[in-house]
Amino acid sequence: MSEGFFDSRWVERPAHVAEAPDERLPLGFRASGVAAGIKPSGGLDLGLLVSDAPASVSAARFTRSGVLAAPVLVTQERCRLDAIRAVAANSGNANAATGRPGLDEAARMQGAAAMAAGAETERTAVASTGVIGVQLDGQAIVRGLLGASRELSPDGAPAFAEAIRTTDAFAKQATLDVELPSGTVRVCAQAKGAGMIQPSFATMLCFVQTDAHLEPETADLLLGVCVKRSFDRISVDGQLSTNDTALLLASGSSGVKVEPESEDELRLGEALDALLRQLALLIVRDGEGSKRIGRVVVRGGHQPGVEAVARAVANSPLVKTALHGGDPNWGRIAQAVGAALPGTAPLPLDIAIEGVQVCTAGMALPFDQDALNAAVTRDEVEYVIGLPGDGAETEVFFSDLGHEYVTINAEYTT
Amino acid sequence: MSEGFFDSRWVERPAHVAEAPDERLPLGFRASGVAAGIKPSGGLDLGLLVSDAPASVSAARFTRSGVLAAPVLVTQERCRLDAIRAVAANSGNANAATGRPGLDEAARMQGAAAMAAGAETERTAVASTGVIGVQLDGQAIVRGLLGASRELSPDGAPAFAEAIRTTDAFAKQATLDVELPSGTVRVCAQAKGAGMIQPSFATMLCFVQTDAHLEPETADLLLGVCVKRSFDRISVDGQLSTNDTALLLASGSSGVKVEPESEDELRLGEALDALLRQLALLIVRDGEGSKRIGRVVVRGGHQPGVEAVARAVANSPLVKTALHGGDPNWGRIAQAVGAALPGTAPLPLDIAIEGVQVCTAGMALPFDQDALNAAVTRDEVEYVIGLPGDGAETEVFFSDLGHEYVTINAEYTT
Numbered sequence: 001m002s003e004g005f006f007d008s009r010w011v012e013r014p015a016h017v018a019e020a021p022d023e024r025l026p027l028g029f030r031a032s033g034v035a036a037g038i039k040p041s042g043g044l045d046l047g048l049l050v051s052d053a054p055a056s057v058s059a060a061r062f063t064r065s066g067v068l069a070a071p072v073l074v075t076q077e078r079c080r081l082d083a084i085r086a087v088a089a090n091s092g093n094a095n096a097a098t099g100r101p102g103l104d105e106a107a108r109m110q111g112a113a114a115m116a117a118g119a120e121t122e123r124t125a126v127a128s129t130g131v132i133g134v135q136l137d138g139q140a141i142v143r144g145l146l147g148a149s150r151e152l153s154p155d156g157a158p159a160f161a162e163a164i165r166t167t168d169a170f171a172k173q174a175t176l177d178v179e180l181p182s183g184t185v186r187v188c189a190q191a192k193g194a195g196m197i198q199p200s201f202a203t204m205l206c207f208v209q210t211d212a213h214l215e216p217e218t219a220d221l222l223l224g225v226c227v228k229r230s231f232d233r234i235s236v237d238g239q240l241s242t243n244d245t246a247l248l249l250a251s252g253s254s255g256v257k258v259e260p261e262s263e264d265e266l267r268l269g270e271a272l273d274a275l276l277r278q279l280a281l282l283i284v285r286d287g288e289g290s291k292r293i294g295r296v297v298v299r300g301g302h303q304p305g306v307e308a309v310a311r312a313v314a315n316s317p318l319v320k321t322a323l324h325g326g327d328p329n330w331g332r333i334a335q336a337v338g339a340a341l342p343g344t345a346p347l348p349l350d351i352a353i354e355g356v357q358v359c360t361a362g363m364a365l366p367f368d369q370d371a372l373n374a375a376v377t378r379d380e381v382e383y384v385i386g387l388p389g390d391g392a393e394t395e396v397f398f399s400d401l402g403h404e405y406v407t408i409n410a411e412y413t414t
Numbered sequence: 415m416s417e418g419f420f421d422s423r424w425v426e427r428p429a430h431v432a433e434a435p436d437e438r439l440p441l442g443f444r445a446s447g448v449a450a451g452i453k454p455s456g457g458l459d460l461g462l463l464v465s466d467a468p469a470s471v472s473a474a475r476f477t478r479s480g481v482l483a484a485p486v487l488v489t490q491e492r493c494r495l496d497a498i499r500a501v502a503a504n505s506g507n508a509n510a511a512t513g514r515p516g517l518d519e520a521a522r523m524q525g526a527a528a529m530a531a532g533a534e535t536e537r538t539a540v541a542s543t544g545v546i547g548v549q550l551d552g553q554a555i556v557r558g559l560l561g562a563s564r565e566l567s568p569d570g571a572p573a574f575a576e577a578i579r580t581t582d583a584f585a586k587q588a589t590l591d592v593e594l595p596s597g598t599v600r601v602c603a604q605a606k607g608a609g610m611i612q613p614s615f616a617t618m619l620c621f622v623q624t625d626a627h628l629e630p631e632t633a634d635l636l637l638g639v640c641v642k643r644s645f646d647r648i649s650v651d652g653q654l655s656t657n658d659t660a661l662l663l664a665s666g667s668s669g670v671k672v673e674p675e676s677e678d679e680l681r682l683g684e685a686l687d688a689l690l691r692q693l694a695l696l697i698v699r700d701g702e703g704s705k706r707i708g709r710v711v712v713r714g715g716h717q718p719g720v721e722a723v724a725r726a727v728a729n730s731p732l733v734k735t736a737l738h739g740g741d742p743n744w745g746r747i748a749q750a751v752g753a754a755l756p757g758t759a760p761l762p763l764d765i766a767i768e769g770v771q772v773c774t775a776g777m778a779l780p781f782d783q784d785a786l787n788a789a790v791t792r793d794e795v796e797y798v799i800g801l802p803g804d805g806a807e808t809e810v811f812f813s814d815l816g817h818e819y820v821t822i823n824a825e826y827t828t
Binding site: 097133134402 | 512741776
């Protein structure tokens with residue numbers, strides 16, 4: 001990505017945010033990634049992250065699936081979610097639908113990770129991603145964590161990011177320096193996700209670290225708001241995972257104190273917002289064979305209506321294959337909108353694609369077909385849908401649906 | 415289909431139902447199909463159907479989309495739905511999202527069809543299928559109906575069935591003789607549908623004719639019940655169409671009277687049920703590149719729960735690509751179930767594939783991988799999901815998701 005990390009037209013880099021000249025973690029943090037033998041490929045598959053600052057605070061968000069993976073249950077139930085300072089995350093196995101033995105393995109992983117990180121067990125979170133319904137090899141995890149412990153380093157972010165990848169075509173991480181009125185802090189994040197993506201609030205896995213000093217309430221507020229505007233607004237395939245986990249850890253080691261409702265908080269929030277939105281877009285762009293990203297903006301009506309319409313469009317295989325084919329077939333958008341709002345006919349629907357109005361008040365308009373054909377073959381395509389009334393608005397970012405998605409998902413057990 | 419029309423293990427041919435030795439329409443009916451120039455291919459694209467019996471009765475079901483096609487609006491609003499005796503249906507253009515001009519064209523089509531069929535305008539239904547958002551060429555329709563009028567024949571069912579096809583790989587029709595206690599009646603049907611299929615009650619288009627004598631209330635009851643057990647239970651791509659229409663026309667010309675709540679009604683209902691279920695399965699089988707059909711049965715919990723779970727599984731691109739790939743990846747089923755029932759974790763979920771239990775009470779079970787691998791590469795694959803509690807049950811039939819679906823929908827404007 002030669003344009004740097006912030007390469008989408010839908011995310012603006014705030015002026016006080018700069019990409020760091022190096023990939024060092026924020027002060028107080030160390031990380032590592034090792035090959036524990038969980039992935040058949042033998043690649044990195046186990047990451048360990050720790051804040052050495054005992055005063056660290058944290059915030060967390062999890063999938064709302066009715067089928068929760070064991071690591072999610074263990075972290076939710078046996079962790080002080082506002083005081084996490086160590087995280088172990090593995091790829092290659094989701095430890096989901098694994099019953100009581102799976103819970104035991106997740107608990108064992110938590111215990112071993114606490115040991116490996118030198119952190120309290122109840123301040124150690126675990127996360128897993130990979131195949132569902134296969135027991136996790138706890139022996140391999142424990143052995144791996146021993147190795148991961150030895151490799152913990154302030155420069156360990158890339159290895160950690162690599163270790164949490166599954167079908168991701170590229171690692172998703174950023175290291176930002178954020179100028180706050182009270183001083184400069186660093187914010188790092190590592191995310192993974194490409195398929196089974198329609199988080200209700202978080203992507204598969206995302207870990208954010210900062211050396212800012214935060215109150216736990218501030219961490220929770222910032223993570224909550226930013227996740228709502230990023231991972232909550234994307235879909236690769238409309239599929240909610242069993243394992244989604246987003247964690248923000250703040251070591252406080254920079255000594256820069258971010259007080260609630262201060263200018264510092266606002267600025268840090270802006271940085272986190274841009275960071276998570278760009279990471280979310282990277283996940284969509286990596287959407288298992290995706291070639292093109294769509295953004296659907298829906299305005300008018302009421303909130304449940306715009307949400308249903310945006311999701312229906314973003315998850316329509318007909319819209320997604322048209323996006324893939326570079327086909328401005330807006331009839332499929334009209335279809336998806338109608339399906340999302342049953343019983344409302346006749347609906348005076350407006351549709352614009354890349355600024356070209358193709359449908360007004362439910363009726364096809366003449367438009368420059370060549371210009372629109374060209375516009376929809378760019379990397380990012382924007383659809384704006386107007387419903388009757390006003391007051392509500394939402395957006396969803398989505399990947400296209402092409403042959404590679406089928407190849408990846410029909411030919412491999414992931 | 416060498417096995418005959420009833421070739422799915424999920425539909426039993428009732429003993430009193432036989433495939434007819436010829437394709438003649440039931441007594442009183444004539445039909446035709448012509449090339450009106452709507453389809454660029456020049457193929458048959460306009461069908462006309464009429465009952466010559468003035469006492470004909472009918473029943474109808476339509477899509478619930480908020481974006482209703484003009485022919486659906488015209489038929490709903492300007493037709494005596496219990497007394498339809500003529501139908502004009504075109505392919506190649508859905509006449510949807512075409513605004514006021516589209517309504518005018520649909521009305522014009524209705525008028526011309528009434529003339530062509532020699533039927534009353536308010537007893538003439540219209541239906542369209544094809545591309546959305548393009549104005550229908552009314553001149554071509556009127557000219558075409560003139561030709562269709564001349565070709566009306568008791569042997570016109572195959573041409574009519576051909577004329578309503580769009581991306582269908584094969585025509586979907588049947589001619590059945592049904593032995594009732596009061597005499598033998600004939601039941602014919604022509605259906606079309608391959609993509610944009612998740613009817614809320616009916617497939618894209620289905621026209622059923624019988625020469626039984628029915629009360630309008632009986633026609634409505636039979637169509638309603640049978641549609642709920644057939645077209646309402648299928649999904650190709652989870653996409654509700656703007657044009658779905660199902661019509662049952664009864665001419666009464668056989669002289670066989672089917673009284674309400676009689677044995678005749680029961681037997682005719684059984685025939686209609688088997689007919690529509692098999693037609694629905696043909697639509698799924700034709701699901702734009704589909705290689706394999708899945709049936710998901712969900713038991714337990716309550717009705718909204720089993721419905722949500724069945725739809726989530728049937729419409730999951732991950733489940734559908736696994737079905738396509740012949741991969742018994744049940745983790746994706748667990749994921750879809752969890753997503754459909756947020757906040758219910760931990761869910762003691764049971765999953766069986768082709769009779770092999772792979773998950774009990776939320777936990778993976780050991781099973782014979784080779785046997786299951788072989789079972790899921792057959793033409794029809796059955797998934798049974800058990801939720802806690804009992805009292806509710808449903809089923810959805812669904813197609814797989816393969817490269818051809820992407821090719822068809824990414825490369826053509828349909």
